Amino acid sequence: MTLDTNNIQFHSEIPGFGNYTSTTFSVSIPSQSIGVGAYVKYSAHAALNNSNAVSQVLVQYSGVETSWRLMTGSIFFNLPNNTSPSYQIESVTYYKSGNVYVDTYISNQSGSSVVIPAITVNCKASLFKAPF
Amino acid sequence: MSVADFYFNTEYEIDKIIATYSGTIASSAPTSGGGSTTASASHTHGFGDSTYYQGVFSVDGGTTWNDFGADIPYTGGTYLAIQTVEVDAVVTTTAATVTVTNFYDYANSRGVAYTVQYKLYLMAKNTMASPITPSNQVENTNFDTRLNYQKVAFSGSTTLNVSAGSTGSTSVAHNLGYVPNVRAFWFDSGSSTTCRSIRNYAQVKIGTSNVTFYTDQGGFSGFGVNGTIQYRIYYDA
Numbered sequence A: 001m002t003l004d005t006n007n008i009q010f011h012s013e014i015p016g017f018g019n020y021t022s023t024t025f026s027v028s029i030p031s032q033s034i035g036v037g038a039y040v041k042y043s044a045h046a047a048l049n050n051s052n053a054v055s056q057v058l059v060q061y062s063g064v065e066t067s068w069r070l071m072t073g074s075i076f077f078n079l080p081n082n083t084s085p086s087y088q089i090e091s092v093t094y095y096k097s098g099n100v101y102v103d104t105y106i107s108n109q110s111g112s113s114v115v116i117p118a119i120t121v122n123c124k125a126s127l128f129k130a131p132f
Numbered sequence B: 001m002s003v004a005d006f007y008f009n010t011e012y013e014i015d016k017i018i019a020t021y022s023g024t025i026a027s028s029a030p031t032s033g034g035g036s037t038t039a040s041a042s043h044t045h046g047f048g049d050s051t052y053y054q055g056v057f058s059v060d061g062g063t064t065w066n067d068f069g070a071d072i073p074y075t076g077g078t079y080l081a082i083q084t085v086e087v088d089a090v091v092t093t094t095a096a097t098v099t100v101t102n103f104y105d106y107a108n109s110r111g112v113a114y115t116v117q118y119k120l121y122l123m124a125k126n127t128m129a130s131p132i133t134p135s136n137q138v139e140n141t142n143f144d145t146r147l148n149y150q151k152v153a154f155s156g157s158t159t160l161n162v163s164a165g166s167t168g169s170t171s172v173a174h175n176l177g178y179v180p181n182v183r184a185f186w187f188d189s190g191s192s193t194t195c196r197s198i199r200n201y202a203q204v205k206i207g208t209s210n211v212t213f214y215t216d217q218g219g220f221s222g223f224g225v226n227g228t229i230q231y232r233i234y235y236d237a
Helices: none
Strands: A018-029 A030-036 A040-047 A053-062 A068-071 A075-079 A087-095 A101-109 A114-115 A121-128 B019-025 B034-043 B051-057 B085-091 B093-105 B113-124 B152-162 B167-173 B182-188 B193-197 B203-206 B210-216 B225-234
Touching: A018 A040, A018 A101, A030 B034, A040 A121, A053 A101, A053 B051, A053 B167, A087 A121, A087 B019, A101 A121, A114 B113, A114 B167, B019 B034, B019 B093, B051 B085, B051 B093, B051 B182, B152 B167, B152 B210, B167 B225, B182 B203, B182 B210, B210 B225
Parallel strands: none
Antiparallel strands: A018 A121, A030 A114, A040 A101, A053 A068, A053 A121, A068 B203, A075 A087, A087 A101, B019 B113, B034 B093, B051 B113, B085 B093, B085 B193, B152 B225, B167 B210, B182 B193, B182 B225, B203 B210
């Protein structure tokens, strides 16, 4: 069977991605001072069994931006900007013991103590039925 | 009724999974001198064109699975190690290659060997070069009306060229009024048919009106990026 996938919306023998569950979770990071060379870590997690699934995780850093970031791996970015950073935010996501985790590290990138704003790391994890 | 509320509707395109593969890769322990080890496995797909992909991997014998690109921190030592073993893939016009990168833990003076199990699927791109024959592995999968199949709202490509030491971005408007699901893949300008994960090239920021692909090529690891992002924006959120 040969198919021109450019011209078909769907085919009963070729599955698409079927979402069957999603979960939202978050962690609040209070405003605080971070010393030179130091970092803080905050972890958000939720129970989510990803057996026989592929997933997508979105993260929003409420307090510094409104958009959501797709976690295709780790996320890291400098604030206020790359040319004169004060601190770096890095998040990683992984599954362990039936839970999905988003760990966020905020590290001081300057030569003096920095005060970070209050940040709420909002997370959304969606599971799709795995085709294997 | 909103399109986003449909589980399935023939008027809207969905993704098309055209092949699945699985395997095991032995990853040798890295040393402090080498920094990391890499090991790969390839699967010839025969489609005559590259495809999109996603996969999962396990380092504990299949008990726990993580998506390609995940970083599993190591907390068993004196110091935290964020980067341990990473698994990803690239898809060319002939084959899908899965690569395991195993990083030496300098903080805890630790190098560990892993047996990595993986599962990988290939998905038809927005535009395929020619008609394809799906692999036998997916021909027995049927649709399940209990699942919400992701419906493609917009698809296309955009370029992102940012020199080393700079930041840059490119945006695509969707104007859906909410934050939709998105998939995106990277194609280097130098090897324009090879599909790669976008994670090493740009970050994906999703708003209620736009999707922005942003890259920071500053710092010692910023070498500059030049390529094309192929994306899919779904009605589903």
